[in-house]
Amino acid sequence: MNISVVIPLLNEQESLTELHDWIANVMQSNHFSYEIIFIDDGSTDDSWQTITQLSQKNANVKGIRFLKNFGKSQALHAGFNKANGDVIITMDADLQDSPDEIPSLYNMIISEGYDLVSGWKKKRYDSVIAKNLPSKLFNWAARKTSGVKLNDFNCGLKAYSNDVVKNIDVNGEMHRYIPVLAKNAGFTNIGEKVVIHQARKYGSTKFGMNRFIYGFLDLITIWFLSRFGKRPMHLFGALGFIMFAIGFAFAFYLGIDKLFLNPTGRLITQRPQFYIALATMIIGTQFFVAGFLGEIILRTKESKQRYLIKDELNL
Incomplete structure (x- = not known):
């Protein structure tokens, strides 16, 4: 099969038939074999009924329906699996x-050898203050x-x-960082293509300003995981050593000063350096323990189901 189109959605019933017809026309005019996988992420409108009707008309349409809203990352994960x-x-x-x-994205993967090609909505129809400026700041931070x-x-x-979608694990809210996940997995041939951005035709956006706050928090998470996810002791052990060394230096100084x-x-316990030494050695020990626990968890963790599927169509 040439192409799988994976479409996560939440309450987009009005646009689904038009989107399906558009995709089908593109596939047929380019003689692609294809499948369209709609993932209904807990919609409360008639999205699933529309997907069911489309699957009855077109055997290439497949559907996954979540039991409730689990998030876009989980929807993409389910679609990638299928x-x-x-x-x-x-x-x-x-x-x-x-x-x-x-067609052009397909050719960039097949003919030009890219592992991943990301769209770039260079000209946007979103609100400049609500989306464009925060998005530019977010993208700058992500690049750096x-x-x-x-x-x-x-x-x-x-x-x-x-190969990319079968070897990366999209979880939490990491759908924004799939290119980073791909790079960390060893897929480094990542390209970009300027794509058309169209104004929303039906309904309203499901994302507010909080997505940028969560996005920056996720960016910190993925930075940590990419650098220390497989060796947490390298970070916590280094911090623990530094903190413990500072505390030990203060304690050693106090001991020499008192003895010689x-x-x-004054008594050692009456000097502020004593409490600095005590606190930093305790914190250093805690960092060491955190590093050991991280290593143990890493070696004993088991895969856990992150979403529940209610229905499937043609899968």
Whole structure:
């Protein structure tokens, strides 16, 4: 199969039929074999009924329905698990991503050898204050932190080789950082393509300003995991050693001073250096313990189901 189109959605019933028809026309005109996988992330409107109707008309349409809203990352994870295409295309269900971009994204993966191609919505139709400026700041921070030189990490329109989606683990709220996850997994041939961004036709956005706050917190998380996720003792052990060394130096100084330099002076417990030494050695020990616990957890962790599927169609 040439292409799998993975589409996570939440309450997008109005746009689904139009999006399906658009994708099907693009696939047929380019003679692609394809599948469209809709992942209903706990919609409360008639999205699932629409997906069911589309699957009855078109056997290439497949559906996954979550028991409740688990988030976009979990939806993508479920879609990636089911995808069979040589190239996997992800896009949002709100018609702001253009299916006309699919052939060129496909060719960049197959003909030009990219592992991943991310869309860049260079000209946007979003609010400048509410989305554009925070997005630019967010993308700048993501580039500096991750080393992945993309202009638009948040763009939902991306193309992946099958190897990429089968070897990365998208969890939590990490869908924004799939290119970083791919790079950390060893897929370094990452490209970018300017894509058309269209104004929302139906409904309203499901994301508010809080997504940028969560995005920065996730960025810190993925930076930590990429550098120390497989060796937490390297970080916590180094911090523990530094803190313990500072405390030990203060304690050693106090001991020398009391025994040899000023034996008739104040008691050690009456000097502020004593409490600095005590606190820093305790903190240093705690960092060591955190590092050991991190190593133990890393070696004993078990995979845990992160979402519950209620229904599937054609899968």
